[in-house]
Amino acid sequence: MADEISISVAKVVANPTASSWSQAYNAGKLFAVLSLEKKSPEEKREDYLSTQGKEIIEGLEQEFFTLETKDLPSIKTAFEATTKKIPEDLSISFVVASIVKNVIYIFSQGPCRVNIKRADELGTLLEEDEEGKISAISGMIKNEDLLILQTRGFKDLVSSKILISSLDHQSASDIAETIAPIIHGEEGQGGASAIIFELKFAEEEPLILEKITDGTSLSSQKRFSINLKNFLASIRSRINISSFRKIPHTRRLFLTITIVVALVLISTIYLSIKSRNDAKVRALFESVYPNASKKYDEGQSLLSLNKNLARDSFKEAYNTLNENKSKFPKDSKEEKQILSLFDKTSKALLQASGIESAEAKEVNESSSPLLSSELKNPSSSYFVKSDEKIYFLKKDGVVSEDLNGENQEILIKISELPKNIGGFGVYFGNFYILDKDSGQIYKFVESEEEYSKTNYFPKDSSPNLSKAQSIAIDGSIWILSSDGSISKYTKGKSDNLNISGLDKPLSNPSRIFTDADSDNVYILDNGNLRIVVSDKNGGYKSQYQTNLLKNAKDFEVKEAGKKIYILSGNKIYQIDLK
Known part of the structure; x- marks a missing residue:
């Protein structure tokens, strides 16, 4: 039944303030309202509440959409796992509802209210006033049920009396329009939000008794039609009209009746087979199109919130359509609908995957002094740029030169460097060199006319860096390994980074790039012929x-100029960042 429910959704969300924020969310048959308020007036960055709110919603998505079985215990576990990550300095009002088949599961934490309008009656399914309390309920849904999930701020502003007057024979969107002025007219109440959704069950379609098996051909209808025409033509060609007229009247009447009965029988068989084939086509269509369409719609609703989950939904829809699109009669209305949805899904999958087929054009060496220096010093390695200098490792040690390639100077002798280097970086004038053998990163700090050497990792920490390929520094140190793993350390301690959302693992990656001025991290993934972009949380x-x-x-990446410069085959190329 759940797949046959049509859901109309409307949202009411207050404007955020410095101390309170709220949101209403919907993806498929998952609904939520969330409000966050600061417990103390302590100064936080301006987007603190919205950032925390987005992370909570993304956490809910990851917990919910990865559930193999969706029932009361499993969804409650997902809800509790989400709420455990909420910072303690925030006061929360959080309500989540999920429809599974013909059952609705509702979970809440903190003050909130959930109302249901069934027929002409308004009832309260859940109302809490206690901070931090987690509640859970479930129940059967019925046709034309209308539910309203409300945060504390919303229920404080909109009384049950106001709700009753607003619900009078109105749609979800009309109800939202009626209530919105109350919410937006109250200054300082950024924690008020509600989501309103109305359920309508589709009418049952006639039951098709014949089961469709995988690989069944549905084009026999056309072949039978052709054979029937040939058969009738064959009969007509064999009847000699002049001879027929010579047959006695009684026999001729009997023969006529026999031919008419035969034609009726043939027509009946033809119509029966056609009806069976039409039923097969329709049954296959109903087993493919609604599910694929549901996944497509689910992906669209997730697209602006979490591209990784959106991509998973689009991929499910794509695979379903791709496996079945050849099973429909050519030019049938079912095939046209399937192909239309397949085309939309293919485009959406590309959009969600963020895959850009980049056009690389050759540019002058002056476009990237860093890569130009690599061309001029082919026996050197690990080139980095900082301020107005370029630094790299040469057989003599750490060398600096001007951006124009002149005035080379040895800064640190080769005798002071480790033998098996797996990365080199510069940050605020200090040099960081990764030693693959010892599992240490050595920090060289300039003091008077020489550089003093210290350990980046504390004595009790010695990570395995034997596969390190490259490092990048933005205050933290990012380490790329040949097996595709990426580690991040801040002040010598691991940040437990988890790279998520890749459509396929890194293969033979060679370089990683980021800096303090960049918003993202870039990985040169040679084996997959791509440059991968992630945010600094690993997404x-x-x-x-x-x-x-x-x-x-x-x-080399220049985010401000929206350019990536690539050194390949002794030439420098440029691709544009989108």
Whole structure:
């Protein structure tokens, strides 16, 4: 029954304030309202509440949409796992509802209210006033039920009396329009939000008794039609009209009746087979299209919130349609609908995957002094740029040169460097060199006319850096390993980074890039012919693909100028950031 429910959704959300924020959320048959308020007037960054709110919603998505079985215990576990991550300095009002088949499960934490309008009666399913309390209820849903999930701020502003007058024979969107002026007219109440959704059950379609098996051909209708025409033509060609007229009247009448009965029988068989084939086509269509359409719609609703989950939904829809699109009669209305949805899903999947087929054009060496220096010093390695200097590792040690390639100077002798280097970076004039053998990163700090050497990791910490390929520094140190793993350390301690959302693992990656001025992290993934972009929390954002990345040696990103420069085959290329 759940797949046959049509849901109309409307939201009412107050304008955020410095101390309170709220949101109403919907993806498929998952609904939520959330409000956050600061417990103390302690100064936080301006987007603190909205950032925390977004992380809570994303956490709910990850917990909910990865459940194999959705029932009261499993959804409650997902809800509790989400709420455990909420900072203690926030006061929360959180309500989540999920429809599974013909049952609705509702969970809450903190003060809130959930109302239901059934027929002409308004009832209260759940109302809490206690801070931090977690509650859970479930029940059967019925046709034309209308539910309203409300945060504390909303229930404080909108009384039951106001709700009753607003619900009088109105749709979800009309109810939201009626209530919105009350919410937006109250200054300082940023924690008021509600989601209103109305359920309508589709009418039952005639039951199709014949089961469709995988691989069944549905084109026999056309073949039978052709055979029937040939058969009738064959009969007509064999009847000699002049001879027929010579047959005695009684026999001729009997023969006529026999032919008419035969034609009626043939027509009946033809119509029966056609009806069976039509039923098969329709049954297959109903087993494919609604499920694929549901996943497509689910992906669209997730697209602005979590591209990774959106991509998973689009991929399910794509696979379902791709496996079945060839099973429908050519040019039938069912095939046209399937192909139309398949085309939309394919485009949406590309959009959610953030895959850009990059056009790389060759540019002058002056476009990237960093990569130009690599071309001029082919026997050197690990080139980095800081301020007005370029630094790299040469057989003599750590070398600096001007952006124009002149005035080379040895800063640290080779005898002071480890033998098996797996990364080199510069941050605020200090050099960081990764030693793959000892599992240590050495920090070289300039003091008077020489550089003093210290350990980045404390004595009780020695991570395995034997596969390190490259490092990047933005205050934290990012380490890329040859097996595709990425680690992040801040002040010598692991940040337990988890790279998520990749459509396929990194293959033979060689370089990682970020800095204090960049919002994102960039990985040169040679094996997959791409540059992968993630945010600094490890969440996948996009990727740029071009064949010349297979042999790329290094790259440089200039986010402000929206350019990526690539060194490949002794030439420098440029691709544009979207």
